[in-house]
Amino acid sequence: EADIYQTxxxxxxGTGKKITLECSQTMGHDKMYWYQQDPGMELHLIHYxxxxxxxxxxxxxSESTVSRIRTEHFPLTLESxxxxxxxxxxxxxxxxxxxxxxxxxxxxRLTVT
Amino acid sequence: RxxxxxxxxxxxxxxxATVAFNCTYSNSASQSFFWYRQDxxxxxxxxxxxxxxxxxDGRFTAQLNRASQxxxxxxxxxxxxxxxxxxxxxxxxxRRALTFGSGTRLQVQP
Numbered sequence: 001e002a003d004i005y006q007t008x009x010x011x012x013x014g015t016g017k018k019i020t021l022e023c024s025q026t027m028g029h030d031k032m033y034w035y036q037q038d039p040g041m042e043l044h045l046i047h048y049x050x051x052x053x054x055x056x057x058x059x060x061x062s063e064s065t066v067s068r069i070r071t072e073h074f075p076l077t078l079e080s081x082x083x084x085x086x087x088x089x090x091x092x093x094x095x096x097x098x099x100x101x102x103x104x105x106x107x108x109r110l111t112v113t
Numbered sequence: 114r115x116x117x118x119x120x121x122x123x124x125x126x127x128x129x130a131t132v133a134f135n136c137t138y139s140n141s142a143s144q145s146f147f148w149y150r151q152d153x154x155x156x157x158x159x160x161x162x163x164x165x166x167x168x169x170d171g172r173f174t175a176q177l178n179r180a181s182q183x184x185x186x187x188x189x190x191x192x193x194x195x196x197x198x199x200x201x202x203x204x205x206x207x208r209r210a211l212t213f214g215s216g217t218r219l220q221v222q223p
Contacts, residue, residue, distance in 0.1 A: 043200075045211075045212075102157075
């Protein structure tokens with residue numbers, strides 16, 4: 001089972017603050033992903049990476065940015081948080097083989113007041 | 114049209130019932146298929162991969178029909194603990210990312 005960790009688990013922050021959501025995995029997976037999910041709604045891919053120094057935007061337009069300087073680390077940053085950013089953010093990783101499933105972290109629940 | 118479509122449910126079934134979910138996908142070049150389970154306010158967890166020949170894992174059976182572009186999940190002898198949302202997931206080689214369906218909610222009742 002993949003070990004993938006997200007911090008913080010919960011974050012309540014005021015409008016205009018800069019925030020970084022951390023995601024780390026210890027399985028050496030090349031692929032990493034960020035999904036956004038509102039309660040009871042579907043997952044939306046917002047960013048993904050296929051390796052160090054490789055990042056791509058996903059389906060859902062997002063004001064967040066990501067970086068991939070190390071294989072195990074894929075942080076997501078919001079320069080200026082807004083109430084519309086309130087959501088759950090799920091990080092996932094997978095190996096590169098065809099048919100490799102995603103393994104999810106337990107998510108960061110962000111509330112912007 | 115969504116790339117991956119599922120009946121949102123909810124499916125309300127009694128314990129011990131057999132229930133089946135279908136999922137259709139639009140990209141004929143899709144290569145990998147999975148069923149995930151998501152409990153309320155939790156992260157999705159892999160339930161099973163779906164293979165072309167169909168596969169079974171205990172009470173769960175997954176089938177793939179490439180010609181009709183749908184996959185199915187059959188749950189036999191439903192347990193209360195099976196209550197969750199079941200997500201159909203498709204890997205598109207073109208986009209190189211996984212696409213999630215919106216999920217089908219299952220509620221197993223005593």
